[in-house]
Amino acid sequence: MRNVKQIYLLVMFSILYLTILLTTSCGVTGFYIKEGYELYSNSVDESKVSKRILLIGDAGEPSLDQREPVLKYLEMIASRKPDSTTIIFLGDNIYPSGLPDKSNPDYSVYKNRLIEQVKVIQNSDATGIFIPGNHDWAKGKSIGYLNILRQENLIESFDDLKIEFLPDSGCPGPSVVDFSDDIRLVIIDSQWFFNDKSNKKSCRESEEQILLAEIKESIDSFNGKHLIIAAHHPLKSYGPHGGFFNWQAHLFPLTELSDYLWIPLPVIGSLYPLVRNLGVSDQDLSSGTYQNYIKKLESVIDDYSGVVVASGHEHTLQILKAPNENLYLVSGFGTSAHRNPVTKNESTILAAYQPGFIGLDFLSNGQVILNVYSVDDDQKLNKIFSYFATNLVTFKKHSN
Template identity: 30%
Template sequence: MSFTSLLFYGLLLLAGLLLLWLARRYAQERQYRRRPYVAPAHNDWAARPLPPGRPRHRVALLGDPGAVATDGTDPILRLLEQWEQETGPAGTIVLLGDNIYPTGLPAPEHPGRTVAVARFNALLTTLGRFEGQVVLLSGNHDWNKGRPNGWEYLRRQEAYVREHLPAAHYLPPNGAPGPVSVQLTEGLLLIVLNTQWWVQSGPRPAADSRRPFRELRELLAANAHQQVLVAGHHPLYSNALHGGKFTAKQHVFPLTTVHKRAYLPLPFIGSLLPLYRKWVGAAEDMAHPRYRKMRRRLLRVLHDFPEVIYAAGHDHNLQYFQRQGGHYLVSGAGSKTAFVQKGGQAAFVHEHQGFFSLDFYSPHETWLRTLEPGNCPEVFRLHLRTLPAPPADNRPFAAEITQLFRR
């Protein structure tokens, strides 16, 4: 048999194996897509009741709400309004970026300005009814999808918030990398990072790229007595697209990753795009060198401070990971949904609109709740450990905490 024949049959065998793998993946995905996945260790979550009484503070983590409906029917805005009414003033809403799709807030003369303003106004109106605090972060779409003129778009959006919702905090200000801290209540600190700063191309505020991580480490060390929530737009763990996870359909119809209706079949060749996104990465992917460096440096800090919660958006689904003692959330399902792979390192994932609520009862009693529109709004909850466990005789520990709060 000639070399040409061997090559032909080898390629044919490879193509057959790829087709079998895609068919198997497709069959598996059909079984679990859009269904909540809970790791076996947490299958009894529904039998674990919440503590009695109201939490001392609640935090809603809502990412990627930039495409909400503007006619008053948006399910996420309705769910958020319900959360606001139940929470009252003892709460904080954190928007995790991508507040306006598709490219942030354009200039007044831009043809997309009207739609962008309508969407943003619907969101700000809902936030304006809340009695508690509101914090907004920026994401890559708010920076004109990371294009070189993105800083201009970011500053325009920040100015719009200052004008129309002056009580809110847009952090970090002026597109700086941060970190910026906000004391939400006694014993609970929010730290905000502008993760887009590290992956943005073009002009941005001048800063030393390493210094924010040193400052974050100092902040965490100085606040070891508090519960700490760190918020940024980009996730540090993800079972979804930006983490290099793709559906079988996206291998055959790769352009659907850009537009969901772009059904141009490119079998075999189409697998090159998912592989590129997984190993090389577009600017918004974990595999991209700038994102990878930012993630590595940030994890190096956070892994030294177990029990800290890190919340992000970016991927359009709900995910929870517990890694090296820390808690990592992806809450980017504020207006869109996209594929998320079950299992792996994730304790919970769901391809569904919704957001996470963190309910802080006491220094050792924090609950993560997954809220989604529908007849059964809570689909998962988990008790999180967010401070080192007290000693058996906790009276000295409690006295020490009280003294720290008084300083």
């Protein structure tokens, strides 16, 4: 009888484990595009582009043996229309812990990780905006504040370039940039919501409610057509930070530490995704801290539709249409080596398991084209998504 019970438990456990593996095998390979949003064209008349915004995140650990392919192609696209192009670097500009003091023996290594991104601005003659991420803040450690100030000072030392670091002074913002009467960018340092009090220095927006009120004011005061909010942390995501782990994470968990550690650890390996989904890391959407951030930001933007929320953090490319009719762009795959699995759900318009970046082309006739550029395994650039997204990104205020 005891043996029968043991066999039964083993069978039940095997079925459960197989179910987990089958579920996690539903990740995107290559890229996924929702039906009805297929590629419309591979080219656009550059003369009709009045404003181009390129979004790239988590580019702070570029390839060592060659120029990072994603940055090379980002520069190429920016160079086509430099006077009208702004590149927004969506945080995690220097891995793993931001820019240390010059006394650090590896200071030049970390500095060069940022310089590689600055070179894109320098060589293309476009405009650049860098915003901070959790790694720039030394993952929330007390040294993060000084690391942020050092990064800001380094970026703004290039006074011959059209480049800035926003929000400044280690404060959360919001920083408002009006590209025209019809295009407004609102920038938030989202890591500020995650930092403890020792990292919340004497900023004017020192209280969350004051900050949220100022974000709302920056939106309410806008009477144009297109509003973009840029912050490192996404409000929605379907990669590891959002709780999705593929079969590799369950069977070969040590590959999270090194690409070469293909040591099978079935069952034990599943503990890591399980713990992550319990919200142990405040950088995962499942954590209480992250949920607090999402709840407070959405309490503001739920009063509007057609808002574009651009983020990095997750090393994937995603376009998500929220129930509130706002559009969430996740562009955190700026380093080829940082490959995270990604899945899809009913809100997914695009999900890509390839490095690259996202672009918004605002045309002189009022149309808006949403583009996704990816670098394939042969290191060739492909425009995998190009869609007339005017209706998706037209800003509207809800009547009270």
